[in-house]
Amino acid sequence: MGKIVRRVLDGYLTLIEWSPSDPATVEAAEAIFRREVESGYVAVVQEDGVHNSDPVRSLPVDAERVVMTMPMGGG
Numbered sequence: 632m633g634k635i636v637r638r639v640l641d642g643y644l645t646l647i648e649w650s651p652s653d654p655a656t657v658e659a660a661e662a663i664f665r666r667e668v669e670s671g672y673v674a675v676v677q678e679d680g681v682h683n684s685d686p687v688r689s690l691p692v693d694a695e696r697v698v699m700t701m702p703m704g705g706g
Contacts, residue, residue: 633692635663637672638700646699651692664690664697672699 636643649656677696
């Protein structure tokens, strides 16, 4: 079971869960993923509690958790 979450001030908000073996839930998760990315969020995969530092551009269907976060400014 996979999950897309959005990082919020006090933790995470679950946006959707999907099962890789259920095409309807994968399609719904892909739509949510696209909506979030088009809204300015960056997606990273979280495995074993650790965020991958490389953003993903499409939904990794086999991921356990995809975290949507706003880009960090710096300079």
